[in-house]
Amino acid sequence: MRVGRTGLARSAVPAAFDTGAAAYDRLVGANPGYHAHLRLSARRMRIPDSGRGLRLLDVGCGTGASTAALLVAAPHAEIVGIDASPEMLAQARAKSWPASVHFVRTPVENLAAAGVSGPFDGIFAAYLIRNLADPDQQLRILRALLRPGATFAAHEYSVRDSVVATAVWHAVCWSIIIPAGSLLTGNSALHRHLWRSVTSFDGAARFRQRLAEAGFTGVHSETMTGWQRGVVHTFLATNPGREDE
Template structure:
């Protein structure tokens, strides 16, 4: 697999994650703030009542780190977690989960085919949207899965608006992430894709406008602390309430 242009072709992304699945938790665990930042994005959904009576979707759940973040924010909710990588999902399923968490093997493009239907009261999409071929279509698809008034949080890298963030991201990737990824898996495809897909992804302002065009309201963008300040963001939105 070759990483060119904006990164890997969409149909090759799950396979790259399959290769890196067994080492993934170990590598992200070395990233200061990784789990805390996912928890912060889930918390920013502001889900009421610890999720009691709510149905939530974690799309692009990977090995379950984002699922754990959503469960922490809403421990009483029914959570459906889906991912396109069979190997990442196998790692996620091997962990201990309460009965209110269900895992489904599916790409975001194929959720309906794989039995994942709305409505959901909230959606968390971590590190997902820059990996799809047609983000505009998928934004509209995700909004259609929300209850009117339901909220969504995209937890995502976005560096295009800041030269500092671009330089920092490139340095961290080529000095740390790619070498460590190679040592762990003897393969750099996934990690080069990570670098390339981030530097070519929307700037924060551009992605917020993309969400607005898709019909989301109550838009807000917040960043993280530490070295990921200005690099990782929570993009928040909601499905408009229906009017009579």
């Protein structure tokens, strides 16, 4: 797979995740704070009443780490996890989940065709938006799936606004992520894509603007702790629309 200046061709990303699926949980488990930061982003959604009576969508759920984070924040909600990579989704489905959690194999671009329809009371998208071919269109589609007043949260890398964060990202990728990924999977394409896709993605200010342009209101972001301060952020936004939009 050819990794260009912005990473892999977006149509090739699911296949790259298929290749890395078996080792994915081991790799992210070695990242200090990975799971805690996902839980922090899910908590920042402020899902009411532990999710009782609510439906949540986990877009790009991968092996289920983000789904688990949502489940901690909203243990009584119905959670639908979707992903385009069959191998990543197989890893997720192999884990133990309550009956309120289920998974659907589909790219985010084909949600309706896969039978995934709103309204949802919250949408969580972890490490997804920079991997989409048309993020603006998909953000508008995701907003339309939300109930009025419901929250969209993107847990995402964004380093372009900070020289320090960019330098940290380069260092971590080339000293840890790419070598470890290559060793465990025998292929560096996915992890070189990760490096490139992050460095070419929106800065935090531009992504907040992108969310506002997609029709969200109350757009703001908060960063993480530890080495991921300024590197990973929770972007939060509200759907102000009507039920009949």
